[in-house]
Amino acid sequence: MENKLIVSPSPHIHSGDSIPKNMYGVLIALIPAFLLSLYVFGLDALILTLASILFCVVFEYFISKFILKSEPTISDGSAIITGVLLAFNVPSNLPIWILAIGALAAIGIGKMSFGGLGKNIFNPALVGRIFLLISFPAQMTTWPAPVLESATDAISSATVLSQLNLSSALPTLSSMFVGTESGSLGETSAIALLLGLIYMLWKKIITWHIPISILVTVAIFTAILYIFDPQPQYNPIIHLASGGLMLGAIFMATDYVTSPLTKKGMVIYGFFIGIITVCIRLWGAYPEGVSFAIVLMNGFTPLINYYTTPKRFGEKQKNG
Template sequence: MSEETPDIRMPDPSKLMVSNSPHMRDKPTIDKIMLTVVAAMLPACIAAVLFFGLAALKVLVISTVSCILAEEGWNKLMKRPSTWRDGSAILSGILLGMNLNAGSPWWICVLGGLLAMILGKQLYGGLGYNPFNPVLVARVGLLIGFPGIMTTWHKPELGRMVIDGVTAATPLGLAPGETVLQDMILGNVGGCLGETSALALLIGGGILIWKKLIKWEVPLAFIGTVFVITGMMHLVNPEQYHSPFVHILSGGLLLGAFFMATDMVTSPMTHKGAWIFGLGCGLITSLIRLWGSYPEGVSFAILFMNALVPLIDRGTVRKPFGYVAPAKGEA
């Protein structure tokens, strides 16, 4: 270039991600989205503390701090900028705590944070690159490694600030007919912190749908599929199989359907793909619950469908605006 010509530097094309036109700009940022999801989790967190006391609060705090420290420690090791302020590590920590029981020892929370942030997220490149939900990677890893701890449930008691160590079966572990739907709706049942109050989870899920942060097709297809399949088996043999309402209100179904299967990174981008994803999660969950060796199948179902998301997106993507199909034989 001559001295009179300004030095015009074009941006690096490898760093530009430009989709097909038309383009839309929206105000929400990553940190605002994450904080909104955290706010939607608050009703379920409050219900967990009310029923399980300070032990639940301890699990939630240690899990959250562990996820933040694990992510920041990895960033320091890899000489990357700090990322905890975007809120994703905070949300992962809360979700991890909601996937643990009130009696979980502190080291389980710490190990879960390491598995979620490093094995489930940072090894793939960080936020936006992980193919699997980090929290579910941690939950399944802990379940396989420490099944005794991960399947020991404590008896809740509303208003008490401590747990007495008495264990109780989850509704799915009881015989058909022994469950009380009212207790399951409010949260007075054994299970993980996020598997108790169905009402609190529905409130949180409603907030996410209202704010348009999740595709409503995913939880609807997920929950609806479980309801239909378990309902049919209940009609065939009600003495052996639980009512479909028990399946919906118990276990991690509502937590998984609203807060984990709808993860923006690991769920399909298309609305048609969301239906397929939700149907697959519901089908696998039902198969594991009804005939599998594990009483709960939500985590395994979502992780399995996470692996199929690229194929689902490829098969359901819509043609770009103005697309013209090439003629036959044309390269």
């Protein structure tokens, strides 16, 4: 008898949608943040983003074709998203050759070493970012001043979270929400990222459970600390509006492959990402903790799925 059963790896989309359609939907949602990065960082933002996309697409093609001996899947848009998100997680003055190494780590280690889309355990863009942060800490933490504030982009400037740790004078909340402060390309504007969230919720590309649970957890956790000790480093609004929290919560923690399948699991996943992020920001060695929090919880996703997936009819109760 002819075998009619077709088994494919995640992400499994049970609707009229397709993987490419949803991937390109995410790219549309990233447009506001990209346009804002062009306004704040100028031509460097465009060059870095295009280079990152090119590196990720080329590396995926060659690894698929010549190492894995499989049909390249670059047309599904996932490599493009990885390239954009990797660029959004680095400073605008990062040398291109370092970005190429990050792209190779993201695609080669974070994605293709597991077999490609649907088989990777960790978010590829975050694997690339963490690899670069550990390998090139000076270059990854040297932030150029926005070009709209300076005649040259060679002047270094501290991010909001760095200023918190140094007890420096903080920028206004409006500048943090609009995104005219130093930082990685895609993390500076909370408003631009929220527009992307609204679009993806409207198009049902993602659900609210992961991003909202992360943001609410961070807000409540820091608010409790702020009540007992009203210092700027505990201000929940500053934590929500600064750093890579919005970018991570909206575009990377929600990755189809590396996030839980059930709504209950998504909320648990988001809760712990929020808690870990705040702990690293306030008491860790790095001023930013979103990337580490998401990658850490990526590793727990199979366990979360195991304990939150509803029992099928007739299935025995899971032990533990």
